[in-house]
Amino acid sequence: MTPPERELVRDRERTRRAVLEAAELAFEQKGAKASLAEIAALAGVSKSGLMHHFRTREELIAQVxxxxxxRAWEEVRAHVDLAENRPGKFTRGYVRAFTGGSEYLTRVFSPSGLLTALGTLGAAEPSEVLQQADARAWNEAFDADGLPPGRALVIRYAAEGLIAAMNSPYLTPEQLARAREELLALTEVEQL
Known part of the structure; x- marks a missing residue:
């Protein structure tokens, strides 16, 4: 691939990512009312430019x-400390990301966030296959992390509950910090 061809591919990838991020924001803010024209404007592209990358609204929703x-996987991986060479490394990264370490996840998992908005868009069919594959991948990552399976489940779902309660009057920053500390402590297991 010549340098101009590589630059063209990078531009396409940047544009595609800009459209996806704009769509996330638009769906989060307006739900099903977000128009393709609004998404294109947020992304800094024309509507026809958006349609070049995503032929239909349904395709755009599926790709979002x-x-x-x-992005959730990227955020968790970014919070894994590679120097921690003991069981629970992945789970600790998950706890860190889901208990305030990731601005993206905090926004997406908030009660008024992207996940809630996507649930109202009628995108169930394309997402079911993806959800099944994603659920398997998360389960495999936790299973391979070296923690007792029941403990890993408790930690995982506690972290997800905390992220949903963040920025609400039901969870103070002090309570979040204490809960995060407790969850991280639960990831430490005695090595035989």
Whole structure:
């Protein structure tokens, strides 16, 4: 691939990502009322430019779901401390990301966030296959992390509950910090 061809591919990828991020924001703010024209304007492209990358609204919604799943994985991986060479490394990264370490996840998982908005868009069919594959991948990552399976489940779903309660009057920053500390402590297991 020549340098101009590589630059063109990078531009396409940047434009596609800009559209997906704009769509996330628009759906989060307006739900089903978000128009393709509004999404295109947020992304800084024309509506025809958006349609070049995503032929239909349904395709765009499906790709937003796929993009948000991919971003969740990126956020968790970014919070894994590679120097922690003991069981629970992945789970600790998950706890860190889901208990305030990731601005993206905090926004997406808030009660008025992207996940709630996507649930109102009628995108169930393309997302079911993706959800099944994603659920398997998360389960496999936790299963391979070296923690007792029941403990990993408790930690995982506690972290998800905390992220949903963040920025609400029901969870103070002090309570969040204490809960995060407790969850991280639960990831430490005695090595035989």
């Amino acid at each position: 779901i796929k993009h948000s799943v991919s």
